[in-house]
Amino acid sequence: MTYALVAGVLFGLYFSLVGIGLNLVFGVMRIVNLAHGDILMLGAFIALGVVGIAGIDPLFAVPLAFMVFVLAGVLLYWVLVPRLQGSANPEMLSIILFFGLSQVIEAVTTIFAGTSERSIQSRLLGTVFTTIKVKWFGGRAGGAGPIQIFGQGFPAPWVIAAITSLIAIGLVYLYLYHTRLGTLTRAVMSRRDEALATGIDVDRVSAAAFGIGLGIAAVAGVFAPFMFGSVTPAFGADATVTSFAIVVLGSLGNPLGTALGGVVYGLCYMLVQTYLSSWADLLPYVLLIVILLLRPSGLLGRRVRVA
């Protein structure tokens, strides 16, 4: 029981990291990024590349993945979104457009990487910490063992991913509430047309949010091989639906809501897995539908929609 609860919180924090990028993109632009899961998958492949080519701790892939995808996101924004916003029904068409993008990403990745499952030895993650520990305090070198919490051992990658997620959520919070661009972003989130009318450069703000959203998704992807065991190019689609469940569970445009949503989701996931494992696959979908019907604005949301 304790094991399921703690594992649920650890996974939950990681799930919030998975969802938060999607939340930013949907909240700011009302665009459904169905390629979100594929960005995650690409992040995982960057981690694989870092380990495979340089042979160093996959944690180094985190800043790399973030930088690459912030740039890619801003670029992609300018190619796709202004044209999309000009059409009759951008919200619906975005679903189809980003579905096309996810197909392209999946196909290109498959062409270059094949369909086989990839995984990284989990002891490689966090070797940078043990190396520092050995340098400064002496002791024995080697991979990080299981970490003890409440007398139960958990794999070190889970804990590292959870901590990284906490840091990332904190940074998103700082960005949204304590920087100028973040304030503008929140203005665009609440009312796009009014923001435009007050002279905010909506496109620039949205491009930044899109880039950051994709960057965070890629960071979450770096940990995917450790949290889910392995990744394939086709892994993206499931990840997208899961992320949606988390985002909707929390609420749109509220990073703390996504954190809460992630933790609730993680706890449910672990509990169902422990007690009713054959039904665990159903959980994200049923949870998503129930939440959408009962409380469309999410756990922390205000009522925003009419009719």
Added chain:
Amino acid sequence: MHNASKHLLFILAPLVVVFALLPGVYQNHLLLFNFVIFLILAQGVNIIYGFTGYLPFGYVGFFGAGAYGFAIMVMHLQTPAPLAVLVGGVVALALGLLLTPLLRLSGAYFAIANLAASLAVLHFVANPALEGITKGPYGVSLTGTFNPTHAYYAAVVVMALTVGAVIYLKNSPFGLALQAVREDAVSASMAGVNIIKMRVIAWLASALVAGLAGGIYAWYVSVFYPDNVFSGEFSIFAIVFALFGGVATITGPIVGVLILYGIYNLIGFTTPQYFQLIYGLLIMGLVLFLPAGLVSLATRRGWHVP
């Protein structure tokens, strides 16, 4: 001549005649069957997305439910196939009724919830715990009812009904009211349109059509797995075909299926990745450059497209 009868005579009748006669001259019957199935599904998407604006991203849920409704009737009750197809339609109708609360959601929320619903049905059907009823993930085999010729003609009949329904929508006050609701629900309701009833009827009609198509598909292929009949490709293809031609028209989805599915089979890539790549690019190009479909090329010049 009345518009509706013109549409029946010049669009529906030739379509049915061509697809009824083609098996005699063209040998690849599976391909023809798939064409008919996609015509049904694309028109089903047209009914709900074109006329109400709800994007059914999990449309395949009804298709799969129809296929499994058929399979369960045949496996457990040995029902004759045509009756089982009807039951498949009823099962999809029931699923549609169960999902009507989703219509309260708007825009992307509906599309995502619908996608989640179809995946939930898939995981429900494929659950090993229900092996006694649905055979779980191991698939069903219905060799007893296998009769591709009859299944093909049943599909043509359902296609005729579906296209007929779209012709009705295009030419009736009901269809006009639906489009008014799509454009501006508040104004339409002020004008005396019963929004909820309208939407639910369109939703159930498109569910029924997909369920019948699913039942016939199960009849035709007779051996399938949950992942086959709940494959997201059915939803995506149907939506893309309908959009490519142009929704809220009679001819748009038909043209979309004939052209895109035709190209799909003409190219016939040996490596699916290249196909997926080209398909993804095609979808993106479609949304960016031709969001209102092929028919918009004609309507922009002022030609009327039925």
